[in-house]
Amino acid sequence: MNLSSEVYIMRAMAKRISWLDAAEILGWSPRTLRRWRARYRIRGYDGLFDRRKRRSSPRRVPMETVEKVLGLYRERYEGWNGRHFHEKLREEHGIELSYSWVKCALQTAGLLPKRNRGRVHRLERERRPMRGMLLHVDGSTHDWIPGLGWQPDLIALLDDATSEVYEAFLCEEEGTKAILSGLRSVIEKEGLFCSLYTDRGSHFFHTPEAGKGVDREQLTQVGRALAQLGIEHIPSYCPQGRGRMERFFGTWRGRLPREIQAAGIQTLEAANEYIRKKFLPWHNRTLAVKPKEEESAFVPAGGADLDGILCVQDDRIVGNDNTVHWGRKKPQILPQSWRMGLAKCRVRVCEHLDGNLSVRYGHRIVGWYDSEGKPLEPHQTKAA
Known part of the structure; x- marks a missing residue:
């Protein structure tokens, strides 16, 4: 069986098309397609690929399991990314299948699109060795709460050394007060840090001429607060420099709206409560990495007048x-x-x-x- 035949059989199993439509597309008789379906019931998923094997593949998956997986995705998890869906299969439905198999099955059935990654060769930037040496902050506008009717902004502060998220919350619009609120939360919980890496948005920097360097003399409210706290403010001059934050937002855009929708959340306050109590701990437990050095660069804020600075x-x-x-x-x-x-x-x-x-x-x-x-x-x- 060639790849295109396999695709239409899997789509028929996923109920994207009928079995009679699959037979017509492939140019087969309904009887031939029924034989292939019976072959799959006996030999499992691998039976679609190789008829020369005289013994069943050790990776064989029963047809009932495949139909259950495809049905679950179609009926309850449509739109979820493959990794997220795979985790839900294991945690909530007790289905122990490899991620590669689940992704391949969903893509073959036409339920999950294939991603074509670019071919640009880039070198990985070294992470800072200690927590608190460099933090990233940014905002992302997205349909974080499906059905809300408008798109809030997600503000997040992430550590460069570990990808640990110290603060994340939804707000009406990214701006000076939202950023200062996030900074205060981090400083109160962790202490003062060394550097902050941001884009060149108007609430971060004054840029006299578009596309040129920032004005280091005329500070914004955020820039003034960082200077008073002794925190270095680093502007980004290229999209690649913000790659860590963009990858972070890509992960959250694929997961958080689905989790919020599944939890039946419809308000900004409830969504922030969910992020703080469940989603943020999950991220730091699952996606954060260990720093190269165990020491921390955070220092106590001491007697700093945070009310008067932030x-x-x-x-x-x-x-x-x-x-x-x-x-x-x-x-x-x-x-x-x-x-x-x-x-x-x-x-x-x-x-x-x-x-x-x-x-x-x-x-x-x-x-x-x-x-x-x-x-x-x-x-x-x-x-x-």
């Missing part, structure tokens, strides 16, 4: 009425025990990740405000 901030001049302008808000600075007033003084307004505001004069916090600019603690000031 936020959106800018300087303002206090008006004669002791108010400052922040967008359409005018936070009122109340009297301070250590100074008569702050009119005409330069202060720093910080918009924090939770939406609250603080106004700072040097190392003193002269007021906390809610997202509407109304005082939260009208009679207290705090030292930063």
Whole structure:
């Protein structure tokens, strides 16, 4: 039997076409096709390839098992990639078949497309030897929650040495606050790291001329926060430099939406809960690798004022009425025990990740405000 004949028989078994249609396509009589089907029932999957063997192949798979595998994929796991489906067969259905066999069967039946990899020869970039030496951060827009009606962004921070993911969450749009939130989570859990590798998006770098180098003097909010924390910020100038993150997103795009759909999740909050409790631990347990050196480059954040650093901030001049302008808000600075007033003084307004505001004069916090600019603690000031 040639390869094309095998393909149509497998498609008939997968119920993609009828047996009579397969016979017509192959130019066989229905009786001939029934003989081949009987051969498969007796000799298994390998019986389609070689009739010269006088003994059954040790890799023979019963037809009932093949039909069950193809039926499961068609009815419950359509659209899943081969590796993901293979894991589900073993974990949830107790079917112990090799990944190569499952992939070949799905591709032959026309249920799984074949991937043609490029022929460009590239050299692998050496991973950093220790955890915390280099982290990657990026976002990916995708249909992460099937049926949601719009495509959220997935933000992920990944260690170069191990491919361990320290933080991953879905948000409405990748931007300054989303990145700062991810950085804060990593720093609070692991500590300060050495370098951060990112693309040249506008929330990471100012690029005066498209396609040219970034401006190292005019920092974005993210760049300013990294500089204050002593973390080196490395821009990417080629797609290949972001290959590790692209491969990571490719893996998650093939798995996470299917898992979310199977769990019946329909909201951003529930999806983030699922990622944090189940999918992220699975990734770090299954896909992360051991670093070359056991030591860690993470160091404790110590007394760093993460509230005052990992936020959106800018300087303002206090008006004669002791108010400052922040967008359409005018936070009122109340009297301070250590100074008569702050009119005409330069202060720093910080918009924090939770939406609250603080106004700072040097190392003193002269007021906390809610997202509407109304005082939260009208009679207290705090030292930063």
